[in-house]
Amino acid sequence: MQRKTSQRNAILDALRGAGRPMSAEDLTGLARTSVASLNRATVYRNLRLLIGAGRVRRLTHPELGPLYELADLDHHHHFHCRLCDRVFEIPGCALDVRIATPPGFRTDDHEVFLYGNCADCRG
Amino acid sequence: MQRKTSQRNAILDALRGAGRPMSAEDLTGLARTSVASLNRATVYRNLRLLIGAGRVRRLTHPELGPLYELADLDHHHHFHCRLCDRVFEIPGCALDVRIATPPGFRTDDHEVFLYGNCADCRG
DNA sequence: CTCCTAATGCAAATGCAGTCGCATTTGCAT
DNA sequence: ATGCAAATGCGACTGCATTTGCATTAGGAG
Numbered sequence: 047m048q049r050k051t052s053q054r055n056a057i058l059d060a061l062r063g064a065g066r067p068m069s070a071e072d073l074t075g076l077a078r079t080s081v082a083s084l085n086r087a088t089v090y091r092n093l094r095l096l097i098g099a100g101r102v103r104r105l106t107h108p109e110l111g112p113l114y115e116l117a118d119l120d121h122h123h124h125f126h127c128r129l130c131d132r133v134f135e136i137p138g139c140a141l142d143v144r145i146a147t148p149p150g151f152r153t154d155d156h157e158v159f160l161y162g163n164c165a166d167c168r169g
Numbered sequence: 170m171q172r173k174t175s176q177r178n179a180i181l182d183a184l185r186g187a188g189r190p191m192s193a194e195d196l197t198g199l200a201r202t203s204v205a206s207l208n209r210a211t212v213y214r215n216l217r218l219l220i221g222a223g224r225v226r227r228l229t230h231p232e233l234g235p236l237y238e239l240a241d242l243d244h245h246h247h248f249h250c251r252l253c254d255r256v257f258e259i260p261g262c263a264l265d266v267r268i269a270t271p272p273g274f275r276t277d278d279h280e281v282f283l284y285g286n287c288a289d290c291r292g
Numbered sequence: 293c294t295c296c297t298a299a300t301g302c303a304a305a306t307g308c309a310g311t312c313g314c315a316t317t318t319g320c321a322t
Numbered sequence: 323a324t325g326c327a328a329a330t331g332c333g334a335c336t337g338c339a340t341t342t343g344c345a346t347t348a349g350g351a352g
Contacts, residue, residue, distance in 0.1 A: 048297095048298065048299095048349090048350095049297095049298055049299070049348085049349045049350070050349075050350095051298090051299060051300080051348085051349075053299080053300075054299090069339095070339075070340080071339090083300085083301070084300090084301090085300070085301045085302070086301095086302095086339095086340085087300080087301070087302075087303095087340085087341075087342085088299075088300055088301070090339085090340060090341070091299080091300085091341090092299090094340095094341095105231060106229070106231040106232070106234075107231075108228060108229040108230075108231065108280055109229070111229075111338090111339080112339070112340090123269060125270075125271070125274060125276070127274075128277075134271070136269065136271055138268075138269075140264055140265045140266070140268035140269035141263055141264050141265075141269075141281060142263045142264075142265075143263070143283075145261075145263035146246060146259065146261075146263035146264075146281065146283060147248075147283065147285075148248070148257070148259055148288070149288070150287075150288030150291065151248060151250075151257075151285060151286065151287055151288055151291070152285045152286050152291060153248070153283045153284065153285040154251075154284055154285040154286075155283075155284040155285065156281065156282060156283045156284060157231055157281070157282045157284075158264060158269065158279065158280070158281050158282075159279060159280045159281075159282075160266075160269060160270065160276045160278075160279045161276065161277055161278040161279060161280075162270075162274060162275045162276040162277040162278070163274065163275050163277075164273075164274055165271070165272070165273030165274055168273065168274070168275060171319090171320095171327095171328065171329095172318085172319045172320070172327095172328060172329070173319075174318080174319075174328090174329060174330080176329080176330070177329090192309095193309075193310080194309095206330085206331070207330090207331090208330065208331045208332070209309095209310085209331095209332095210310085210311075210312085210330080210331070210332080210333095211329075211330055211331070213309085213310055213311070214311090214329080214330085215329090217310095217311095234308090234309080235309070235310090293352100294351105294352085295350105295351095295352090296349105296350100296351095296352105297348100297349095297350105298347105298348090298349080298350105299346105299347080299348080299349085300345105300346080300347065300348085301344105301345095301346080301347090302343105302344090302345095302346105303342100303343095303344100304341105304342085304343085305340105305341080305342070305343095306339100306340080306341065306342085307338105307339095307340090307341095308337105308338090308339095309336100309337095309338095310335105310336085310337090311334100311335075311336070311337100312333100312334085312335075312336090313332105313333100313334090313335100314331105314332095314333105315330105315331095315332095316329105316330080316331080316332105317328105317329080317330065317331090318327105318328085318329075318330085319326105319327095319328075319329085320325105320326100320327105320328100321324105321325095321326100322323100322324085322325090
């Protein structure tokens, strides 16, 4: 990642603009509004680079598969609206890890996925 | 699912005996201790049948991919030991869904994945 | 402005979970 | 004991996310 390219900017801008995790495909579509020629392979190559550089994080959503989000976010949960299929970043942590951890185990990390309807879709 | 076959029994017994969610591949390996000829396609066909009958549940683990578990379990979390790579069913729920849900949203369901080391591996 | 090489676009290729067609086996009702 | 449809085993095949080979384009140091 030594040169700055319009496609890499477009990918990062798309991620920042959306403010929510997206699939590689959605991300490609969104970034194409900036760079129309943007190719899938380029997106994947840049995602790999950006993940390596600690700027992007890849997660696997149990219902939606692989999603990409900016890495400079504090710990948060993910809410999947089953109507509009968007995933929202929910700041904060409502899990009591001490209670969640069985005796003798040590929990280093965790993920929480919420499912339901977002405010827009309930309107 | 009208006839009882040794392979279907082997699959269910493997799931019961292990007491934890497993990949189709691990499940096949385990069930083969009962029915050596057991084929992958048969495992998948039976899993589909059993899921349709509400006896088995399929889940996608963010780090381990698709796993299968018995469906007659109460709500629980999943603990992934990163040393032995086993997934444990953790009974109970240490998530406060009211706190976890943003204003205006409605949460119908959720999943919690814990990561760390199990009691055996910490020994 | 030039040149070197990183980065891109394209299309073909991977790897993996799961599925399908078909010949053969096997529950189980009669 | 018989027969038929369900179930199995096998190997080839899908679909999807991602990767790779290669020719071309384009940052940016000099």
